[in-house]
Amino acid sequence: MESHTVHFYQFEAFSAPCELHIDAPTPSVANDAATTVIKNAKRLEHLYSFFRDDSEIYALNHRTQDNHLLSDELSGLIQLSLFYTNITQGAFDIAMAGTLKEATKAFSIHEYTIQKERLSPYASSSHLHLEGNLLSFSNSTTKIDLGGIVKEYAVDQSILLLQSMGINAALVNFGGDLAAFGSCHNQPWRVGIQDPQNPESNLVEVDIHTMSLCTSGHSKRYTLIQEERISHIVIPIKKAESYSQVSILAPSTVDAGIWSTALLVNPTLILPTHMQLLKTVQ
Amino acid sequence: MTINGGSAAAIPLQSYTSSSVQSQSSASGMAPSNTNKKSGIDTAEFSEAAQALAQNANTSSTTDTSSAKMQSALMQRILSAYASNTPTSNSALAMA
Numbered sequence: 001m002e003s004h005t006v007h008f009y010q011f012e013a014f015s016a017p018c019e020l021h022i023d024a025p026t027p028s029v030a031n032d033a034a035t036t037v038i039k040n041a042k043r044l045e046h047l048y049s050f051f052r053d054d055s056e057i058y059a060l061n062h063r064t065q066d067n068h069l070l071s072d073e074l075s076g077l078i079q080l081s082l083f084y085t086n087i088t089q090g091a092f093d094i095a096m097a098g099t100l101k102e103a104t105k106a107f108s109i110h111e112y113t114i115q116k117e118r119l120s121p122y123a124s125s126s127h128l129h130l131e132g133n134l135l136s137f138s139n140s141t142t143k144i145d146l147g148g149i150v151k152e153y154a155v156d157q158s159i160l161l162l163q164s165m166g167i168n169a170a171l172v173n174f175g176g177d178l179a180a181f182g183s184c185h186n187q188p189w190r191v192g193i194q195d196p197q198n199p200e201s202n203l204v205e206v207d208i209h210t211m212s213l214c215t216s217g218h219s220k221r222y223t224l225i226q227e228e229r230i231s232h233i234v235i236p237i238k239k240a241e242s243y244s245q246v247s248i249l250a251p252s253t254v255d256a257g258i259w260s261t262a263l264l265v266n267p268t269l270i271l272p273t274h275m276q277l278l279k280t281v282q
Numbered sequence: 283m284t285i286n287g288g289s290a291a292a293i294p295l296q297s298y299t300s301s302s303v304q305s306q307s308s309a310s311g312m313a314p315s316n317t318n319k320k321s322g323i324d325t326a327e328f329s330e331a332a333q334a335l336a337q338n339a340n341t342s343s344t345t346d347t348s349s350a351k352m353q354s355a356l357m358q359r360i361l362s363a364y365a366s367n368t369p370t371s372n373s374a375l376a377m378a
Contacts, residue, residue, distance in 0.1 A: 072338055076353045079323065079331040080360075086322030087364070093321070126321040132334070153356070160352045251363050252356060274363040 004169075006184055009034045013041040014151040016175025021189075022162065023169035023182060033165050037158045041174070044157070048077065048150045050098065060135070061098060061143040068135045075133040081149055084258045085125045091262035091269060098143035099123035152214065152257035155179050159253075179212040179253045193247045193279050204279050208249070213278065214256035216264050217245030242267055243280045250275035325364060332357035 007030035009020040020037060024030035049055040056074050070078070081094045090096075100123050103115035122141040129136040151174050158172045159179050169182025171189050180189040188209050192202030196217055206213070246263045248271070250256035255275060262269055263277070271277050323331070332354065339350035 072335065073349050073353055076331070076335050076350075076357065079328060079335075080357065082323040083325070083328035083360075084322070086324055090321055124321055130323075156356050157349075157352050160355060252359055254356065255360060255363065272364060274366070 004185075005030075006169075007031075007034070009038070011038050011041075013038075013045045014147075014154070014174060016151065018175060019171075019173040020158075021171040021173075021184070022167055023184065024167060029167075033162055033167050033170075036165065037161055037172070040157055040161060041154045044150055044154045047071075048074070048146045050101065050145045050147060057144065057146060063137070063140070066137045066140070070130075070133045070135050072133065075130065075135070077146060077149065077153065078128070078130055078135065078144070080153075080254065081146065082125055082128070082130065084149075084254075084262075087272075088258065088262035088269060089266065090124070091265040092148060092258050093123070093125050094144045094146055094148065095125045095128060095142050096123045097148055098145035099141065101143070101145060148261055149254060149258060151175060152177050152212075152253040155212065155253040177212075177214045177253050177257050180208050181210045183209065196245050196281060203281070204247075206249070206278060211249055211251065212253035212256045213247065213249050214253060214260045215245060215247040215279075216257070216260040217243075217281070218264070243282055245279075245281035246277070247279040248275055249278050325361070328357075329361055332361060 004023050004025055005027075007020075007022045007024055007027060009022070011018050018041065020034050022030045022033050024033065046052060047055055048057050050057055050061070052058055056071060060068055078094070081092070084092045085094075099119050100116060103112050103119055106112035106115050119141065122139055124142075127138040127142040128144070129138070155172050155174050155177050156179065158174075159170070159181060162170045162172075163181065167182075169180075169184060171180040171184070172178060178191065180191075183189070188207035190205060191208050191213055192205040193215060195201050195203045243264055246260045248256045248260040248263075250259065251274060259269075259271060259275060263271070263280075335350060335357065336354040339354045
């Protein structure tokens with residue numbers, strides 16, 4: 001029987017630390033697979049960045065006209081996003097994310113509140129219309145941000161890439177959005193959910209086999225305005241009524257990631273039955 | 283040995299290379315739609331879009347077909363998961 005070793009790689013993409021654990025017969029096979037995955041992750045990061053001035057998203061958000069012919073892949077990503085906007089009853093919305101980002105540039109909470117109020121009417125995917133690859137905006141203020149989907153999408157693509165290269169087992173972890181397939185030395189991949197209050201310990205541990213796990217929360221990513229934390233996730237309800245962290249197991253990383261965020265936004269949403277709510281923190 | 287993936291920490295049962303990273307799942311800022319206009323697309327529309335993409339992935343001479351095929355495969359996987367869905371309550375939760 002062929003002897004395999006799990007090879008480990010670290011890199012940074014999507015402003016997050018990323019890891020690959022690839023079970024392969026030789027370092028050369030693992031290196032080739034890792035190189036392909038990293039190259040694809042960087043490609044997605046580059047193409048769909050909100051901030052890079054040479055990204056397709058940047059061009060859309062700094063548009064001089066309302067109609068744009070998108071690349072096939074971006075069109076598919078936006079279709080996917082609009083599908084999730086519908087099934088999460090608006091809890092996931094790429095236009096909300098993109099449009100309200102402008103308000104976080106404010107120097108004071110007072111200014112942030114005013115800007116948020118001004119931008120809110122435009123912060124909805126109802127201002128987007130996608131027909132084939134033709135995307136139309138109903139106004140010049142609405143912006144889109146794929147930050148809530150592209151990293152998860154990249155994890156799913158990584159799994160598909162690794163499988164297409166003949167890899168039988170791997171774990172892909174992009175900043176806490178992770179997916180695994182196969183087994184690690186004939187054992188399931190064991191995954192833990194970090195305690196946001198005590199990062200040295202785990203709240204829960206679970207074995208995963210051909211599954212994705214995503215955790216969304218407010219503890220790591222936020223903007224400071226006058227010492228007040230403005231979360232990267234906009235919560236329309238009182239903090240006391242919402243979760244501070246949600247972890248979901250699902251067949252795809254896109255599914256797990258979007259629903260973990262959607263439940264942060266709206267804890268009354270009912271999770272589809274093909275996924276599992278693994279852990280919540282209030 | 284613990285491999286931290288932000289708030290989700292991966293802990294393989296066997297030891298090989300140890301590492302530690304600190305991050306958390308990214309997420310778009312979100313909130314319920316504040317207009318009465320249609321927001322998002324339903325499953326049927328999404329299915330149509332996925333089929334169009336799959337067709338394009340197989341026939342286009344200009345599209346990056348490997349990316350398009352991967353995207354199409356992912357969309358089909360998502361669609362099939364939602365096809366057999368019966369929403370229930372989230373009562374199986376364990377709160378920290």
